[in-house]
Every structure is written in structure tokens, then in C-alpha cells.
Amino acid sequence: MTTPPETSSTLRALVVTAHPDDVDFGSAGTVASWVADGVQVAYCVCTSGDAGGFDDTPREDMPRIRQDEQRAAAAAVGVSDVRFLGYQDGRVVADLQLRRDITKVIRELRPHRVISHSPEINWAHLPTSHPDHRAVGEATLAAIYPDARNGFAHPELLREGLEPWTVRELWMSESPEERINHAVDITDHFDAKLAALAAHRSQTAHLDDLQGMIRRHLARTAERHGMTGRLAEAFHVVDTS
Template identity: 65%
Template sequence: MVTAHPDDVDFAASATIASWTAQGIQVSYCVCTAGDAGGFDDTPRGEMAAVRQAEQQAAAAAVGVEDVRFLGYPDGRVVESLELRRDITRVIRTLRPDRVVTHSPEIDWRRIAVAHPDHRAVGAAAMAAVYPDARNPFAHPELGRDGLDAWTVRELWLVGSPAERINHAVDVTDTFDRKAAALAAHRSQTAHLPELIEELRAVMAEASAALLPEAGGSGEARLAETFQVVDTA
């Protein structure tokens, strides 16, 4: 999972990730910033990065993820640079994943909050890292000199895509409570939002009704997280 900020993964996909780790799938997080421009209280700015990194570690543990890596780019000032592409490529070649989940580089004009400039920059850089950088042995030659051989990612899953791009939904009804626990760990971001969990539940129920029609007639409200899945093999 390649995200811009601590908490991005938990808003977008943590219930899905909880379902994967429950199946024994190994998941790692690559967070490009430390979230130093976040927060809604009087925490000193100099302490915010450490606070948010600790929160992300706790949130990851709530959904069964142990490996969390921070790249240290400045929050709010991320651009799709060759350096960012190289650093994400380094993580991909190190971990050699079958699937990468990241932000869509597009704008969903219905939900401008998910189209943060950092999200779009990280999404574009991660897409370039997946194709062509990670699989091209001649890209970023310094990585080859470090012994990191080329690697082909088979699937790219995007979060925050425009509605017309969404082509996959995951039923996460059984892991929603773990998503709620992960979000609660981000106290600096969510403690002031008492209605957050119920609002998310309503949005995810609406997504399930639209994209998981097999659950529509069961009489039971189901919850879904949605993605744009791209075959990159």
C-alpha cells in the first residue's frame, strides 16, 4: 500500500486489508510523508510527525500489518518527482509484491477531499514505479547497483478514482470493526469527528448496494470498499 499520509490507508482500504491479513496475505505500508502538516489541536508542529507515525503504526497493528515504512517527504509539498518514483521503486523491488494499492492520480470532482494534491502526486509516482520503473532493469541504475533486481507487479488497485473508473468492490462487512479501530488510532485526525464511523458506514453501505447486487436481496446491510483495478502484468 503506497499512500501520501498516515491515515490515508485507513480511510480508503483498511477493512479490505484486514480481510487480506486474516487470510494470511502479507501486507506492507509505504507512507510517503510523516503527516507533519496534519492535526486539529494545539500539538506543537515539531512533534506532529512523530505523533502521526506512531498513530499509523498502531492503526496498522489493528488490521494485522506489521511492516510500515515512511519515506519522509514533506507533507503538503509532494510532487511527482524522479526521486519519489525511485524511492517507491526501491520499496517495490525490495518487497516484490503481487499487488500495489495506491491513490488514483485523477480528480473525483464529487469528493474533492480525496483528490488532495499529495494523493495525486503519490498516485502518479506509484503508477510510474509499477510501470515502467520497477520492471525495467535499466531504470534507476543505482538500485541495480544495490542488488535490487527488476520486479513486475501484476495488479494495481487505485483508491479515490472517479465513479466511472470503479470496477471492483470488496465486501468488508465482517472487518468494518477493525477499520473503525484503525481510524480511532489516528486521534490527531479523527478525535474531533464523533460522527465519522457512522458516516463511513452509510457511504460503504451505499457502495455495497450499488456494486454488490448479490447482497441487495439478502435483507442484511452489507458494507463495501471500492477500487479501480488495473491489470499491469
């Protein structure tokens, strides 16, 4: 496994996801561990989750509900900066507009690390490879390299005073297993992850054993990466500097 630089109070991290709750299923334990170590973390959610939900909640209410849930979930792991780009759930494509919008957030926040979705299909666990996830992963990768660091890309951002910025690391969740090269022990932050997931009531209230399901998944991940008896989240980490 790779050994990314140690977390410290000098680091800033950005999580870019497709939908509210994506970060909490994939990375909330890791985020909680970073926050505990003094890392400044912000979220950028590309949609408002308007196609989500499992009951008869009016569709027009869903974006507000899910944004509120994501803010509450973020607070559970110590994150207060949550931004929504407003793309339509289920119709995200990795076009120049999305790349520009993610580049803008990167230049505004100047993160050293970015977590996002893998742009690849994980054939072993297809539900994680939602088309929106892959599109956001592809657009985020392009925003990190070359867009955010290239002053000639999206020149209107320079006119807004947003100077180029080079992200050091990209952490991709939902990658095919053969790509995984780093696992984070989140045992001490499991309760925070669970609280974040429970905040997404529109998505998780119908699950009979959320805690057991998540614990079993994290235990299997830890076992695969040599952390028997622990709980872990796993990533494909790439040096993007």
C-alpha cells in the same frame, strides 16, 4: 466488475499512500480481509503527516505522533511492516526522486498487488483528490510501470542488489466513479477498520460520529455495487502484468 485473482498465502501486497491515515480511510477493511486470508501486506507512507492535526499540538511533534498512530492503526488490521519516506506533507510532487524511492520499496518487497491513490481528480468528491494523493498515485503508477520492472531505470538500485520486479495488479482508491470496477465486501472487517481509524486520534478525535459516518459511506458504496445490506470498499483495479 473485474474479478482479480483469489487471495492466498502466496501473495504479497504493498499499500503506497501520501499520508498516515489514508490507507485506513480508503482500504483498511480490504487490507484486513487480505491479512485474514494469509496475504503479506506492508505499508509505504510517503509523508509523516506533518501538516495534519486539528488542535494546538506543537508542529514539531506532529510527525512522531502521526507515525506512531499509523503503526498502531496498521497493527489493528494485522500489518507490522510500515515504512515512511519522509517527504514534506502538502508538497509532494511526482518527480523522479519519489518514483525512485517507491521503486526501491517495490523491488525490496516484491509485491504482487499494490494499492495506491488514483492520479485522477474525482470531481464528484473533491476532498479525496488531495494534490499529495494524486502525486503519489502518479509516481506509484510510474514506479510499477515502467520503473520497477526495467533494470535500466534507476541503475543505482541494481548496484544495491535490487533486481527488477513486475507488479501484477494496481488497485486505485479515490478513483472517479466511472473508473470503479471492483468492490470488496468488508462487512466482517468493519470493526478492524474502525479500530484503525480510531488509532489516528490527531485526525479523528474531533469527529462526533466517526462510526456512523464510515458505516454510512461503506453502505452507500456497497449499495452502488450490488451488495445491499453490506459494507464495501471500491477500487479501480488494473492488470499491470
